[in-house]
Amino acid sequence: MITIQHAVKTYKGSDEPALKSVSLQVDRGEFVFLVGASGSGKSTLMRMVLREDVPTTGSIHVLGEDLINLASRRVPIFRRRLGVVFQDFRLLPQKNVYENVAYSSKVIGKPRAFIETAVPDVLSLVGLSEKAKRMPSELSGGEQQRVAVARAIVNKPDILLADEPTGNLDPKTSGEIMDLLQRINLGGTTVLMATHDRGIVDRLQKRVIELKNGEIIRDEVAAGYRDVNTGEMPKSEEF
């Protein structure tokens, strides 16, 4: 699904690479947490997977595509097979919930019949059927993030990328979003989620890839957010 080998990313104008020889493989249907302190390179790695940027050296293959050699006119078609969620929701403020979700289908030219069944389906999956006509400003943060998740999955992507999706939410709402992501994962979608929310990682016991200064220092299945140096499981703050 995702294969990255010796990926190095050095941003223009900085000497220290944001990623230093990162290699990893994620298989179909996996749920992976990408953890690490702020600035450790989580978002950079996500951007590589989404082909918003390419590694300076090394290779990256996603969904069978060699992203370094992918022709730029094929990038949009590639991105249709991925869904993305961000910390700041990124909804269109002048469109209501239904329109926000339908927008991502309309933009890629899905037929009206598809949109008219897929959008209500996905809104009911995220529990927002009742609020389809609401504007984003009339929703709580958790609801807005559910709209963003609905938008990310309405075109039935193979991979869902979530970059700190609970970063702006309180623990209870975060839990709801995590339940939603797990349900989406159970439906067969590969989920790659960047976070530094210790409580969530500890509770779910999924595969954890930990980055530090642009290097993978840990890659474990069914793990928590433990400190790799002491080997101790620190006490969760939220749970």
Added chain:
Amino acid sequence: MKVLFALSESWAGIRSNVSMVISIVLVTFISLSFVGIAALLQLQINEMKNYWYDRAQVAVYMCTDVSPAAACPTGEASEAEKAAVDAQLQSTVLAPYIDQYYFETHEEAYEKFSEEFADSSVASYVTPEQLNEAFWVNLINPEQSAIITESFSGAAGVEQVRDQRGYLDSIFSFLNAGSITAAAVAGVMLASALLLISTTIRLSAFSRRREIAIMRLVGASNFSIRFPFVLEGVIAATLGAVVSAVAVYAAVEFLVQDFLAVRLPFTSFVGAQQALTVVPWLILGGVILSALASSVAIRRYLKV
């Protein structure tokens, strides 16, 4: 990408950018109107050339007693001198170039003069003898008047040879200068229209950067991201082009045909037919130029 969706996106852009869009409409309207004026002046020159060149004659003016002594040292042209000119016009050298010619006597010249100046008192000071007798020559090809001029200039009893086209040429160069001026103004205005379109499109793209970012994330094609912006520029410029088309047509119909042509009946003017040949080019030009300007602008602003 559905056309309807692209249209609704463009409409959203136009609504959020009304004043800029109005300025595009106005600037394209003005610039294309100047293009139209330049084109119509050229058509007017052609129209007058067609009309007048066939009618233009070369006049061989014979000497009178009041002619300047330099050209006519012996005063009034003699019968022999007139016969010589007549014979030369019929000669095998000149005849092939001449369609027809006729001789105008003092009395005929006076009649024509009195008609032209019927309202004025000058007619009462002029006597038939003061007006030149003349051979009026219609050439087969009016451009070849030099043959007549060269044959008779300085001939005995000939005061002057004059090609009527000479008068027309000064009118034409006046009209031509007007046409070039209009074209120059049109060029400057078109340049500002193009710059305005690209600035507006960039502003529009900037004000919709959230949508663009989301479109890119969900995998909208470059074409479908750019198309609404290009369409926005094209719609605005087309509105301006249509207004200029209407203005150019109305100017020909009401200013030229209903006003000028009525007051200056002796010549022909451009009419609805010429206006209708210019107008589609104005609209087509507006569409093509705005499409180019906005697609270049958006292409440079939005990279994948």
